Amino acid sequence: MPVTPTVPAVPAQGRGFRAYTTKHLDQLIARAGLDAADRLAVRAVAAVLPFRTNEYVVESLIDWTAAPADPMYRLVFPQADMLAPDDIAPIADLISRGAAEREIQAAAHRVRMRLNPHPAGQLELNVPHLGDQPLPGMQHKYAETVLIFPKQGQTCHAYCTYCFRWAQFVGEPDLKMATDDMAQVTEYLRVHPEVTSVLVTGGDPMIMGAAVLRRYVEPLLGPGLEHIESVRIGTKSLGYWPQRFVSDPDADDTLRLFEQVTQAGKTLALMAHFSHPRELETPIVAEAVRRIRSAGAVIRTQAPLIRTINDDPFAWSSMWRTQARMGMVPYYMFVERDTGPQGYFAVPLADGVEIYRAAYSSVSGLCRTVRGPSMSATPGKVCVDGVVEVAGEQVFALHMIQARDPSLVGRPFFAKYDPDAVWLSDLQPAFASRFPFGPQPDEPPGLWSDELLVPAS
Numbered sequence: 200m201p202v203t204p205t206v207p208a209v210p211a212q213g214r215g216f217r218a219y220t221t222k223h224l225d226q227l228i229a230r231a232g233l234d235a236a237d238r239l240a241v242r243a244v245a246a247v248l249p250f251r252t253n254e255y256v257v258e259s260l261i262d263w264t265a266a267p268a269d270p271m272y273r274l275v276f277p278q279a280d281m282l283a284p285d286d287i288a289p290i291a292d293l294i295s296r297g298a299a300e301r302e303i304q305a306a307a308h309r310v311r312m313r314l315n316p317h318p319a320g321q322l323e324l325n326v327p328h329l330g331d332q333p334l335p336g337m338q339h340k341y342a343e344t345v346l347i348f349p350k351q352g353q354t355c356h357a358y359c360t361y362c363f364r365w366a367q368f369v370g371e372p373d374l375k376m377a378t379d380d381m382a383q384v385t386e387y388l389r390v391h392p393e394v395t396s397v398l399v400t401g402g403d404p405m406i407m408g409a410a411v412l413r414r415y416v417e418p419l420l421g422p423g424l425e426h427i428e429s430v431r432i433g434t435k436s437l438g439y440w441p442q443r444f445v446s447d448p449d450a451d452d453t454l455r456l457f458e459q460v461t462q463a464g465k466t467l468a469l470m471a472h473f474s475h476p477r478e479l480e481t482p483i484v485a486e487a488v489r490r491i492r493s494a495g496a497v498i499r500t501q502a503p504l505i506r507t508i509n510d511d512p513f514a515w516s517s518m519w520r521t522q523a524r525m526g527m528v529p530y531y532m533f534v535e536r537d538t539g540p541q542g543y544f545a546v547p548l549a550d551g552v553e554i555y556r557a558a559y560s561s562v563s564g565l566c567r568t569v570r571g572p573s574m575s576a577t578p579g580k581v582c583v584d585g586v587v588e589v590a591g592e593q594v595f596a597l598h599m600i601q602a603r604d605p606s607l608v609g610r611p612f613f614a615k616y617d618p619d620a621v622w623l624s625d626l627q628p629a630f631a632s633r634f635p636f637g638p639q640p641d642e643p644p645g646l647w648s649d650e651l652l653v654p655a656s
């Protein structure tokens with residue numbers, strides 16, 4: 200039965216898109232059968248972490264007969280136990296006493312600061328400079344790739360409960376990274392010929408209308424930037440709002456912009472985030488994929504492995520097969536990052552690699568373009584290859600898919616087996632005193648090293 204909250208959803212100008220926000224939360228979760236105490240706890244969680252969804256997700260993707268256990272419900276609706284009870288109880292108390300929003304936000308802020316809002320040194324390590332001037336809203340972590348965060352692209356059509364960029368959405372200005380200065384971006388790119396790929400990311404850049412998106416993409420096609428071979432757009436709009444490419448008033452203009460990129464001799468790659476097979480089932484997502492591909496763009500797919508949402512091999516093999524059948528390219532299975540509610544959603548690395556292997560071994564070669572499970576950590580993207588026994592010791596075999604130091608890419612190394620490890624920082628080197636990557640500012644001294652970890656003999 201459709202839900203019609205008494206507070207009207209927020210329409211986006213000229214589109215059919217309707218957002219649901221915290222104003223609508225209580226009424227929406229009542230539909231999942233939560234009692235008053237649980238609803239209060241969910242509202243307290245939503246004071247700390249962002250909440251937003253929309254009519255399409257609510258009416259076309261969530262199976263309300265299975266909520267609150269339904270994976271698509273869990274993908275967008277906060278869970279009462281996502282954060283520590285000691286963090287949530289005081290906020291729930293403030294909400295129930297009708298405290299001022301300012302007071303609730305102050306309490307929420309204190310919890311946020313304990314949730315590692317910017318993992319992998321994003322703020323300190325990856326901001327590039329032009330001369331002495333830092334360029335906020337850009338990141339340059341790997342030599343060949345620059346990320347830009349468009350100012351108007353820092354929201355999404357819905358927010359994932361596990362979002363690793365949640366800090367972007369909670370209205371704390373000092374946590375935001377965004378730019379609208381494309382002159383500065385292109386000036387930087389002109390003097391960095393090693394950059395071959397620009398990733399436009401967010402939030403979700405596809406939240407921007409075509410005219411605004413054009414202001415960020417078109418300058419990348421200009422003179423002096425012939426070394427930019429691909430423009431990537433990171434987006435979950437195919438999952439959360441495929442209308443963006445089909446029936447929104449500027450859907451056609453968007454596809455023309457994609458064509459313009461490909462006609463300029465560059466690849467336009469949509470890095471599409473799909474968390475669960477159900478996101479691929481609606482007729483409108485099939486039509487959106489068809490239209491995007493007909494504009495000459497490539498769609499590569501990725502998602503993190505998330506407990507209670509997609510932590511079973513069938514979810515992944517089913518996604519990869521459907522994606523390949525629709526003409527998309529499976530690209531990454533990520534490990535849930537070390538931020539926000541990681542403790543709630545993380546799958547141990549040992550289990551994750553088994554889920555990956557079981558899914559990977561049941562799909563055809565066309566789907567085996569996928570890589571993972573991969574951790575986007577401070578030193579780079581670390582792939583867990585498996586658990587093996589070496590010299591009588593059970594260890595994780597790992598390699599770096601991408602690294603700040605390119606000489607480390609592809610080199611195998613080992614870590615002691617730990618069934619509970621969920622992130623790189625939980626691992627200890629095996630057969631060496633240190634891991635191969637260099638020390639990073641926020642890490643325990645002596646953990647990382649420039650030395651190779653591969654056993655010397």
Ligand code: SF4
Pocket residue numbers: 354355357358359361362363364365401402403434435472
């Ligand atoms: S789509 Fe990406 S950026 Fe947006 S909420 Fe989900 S994980 Fe976060």
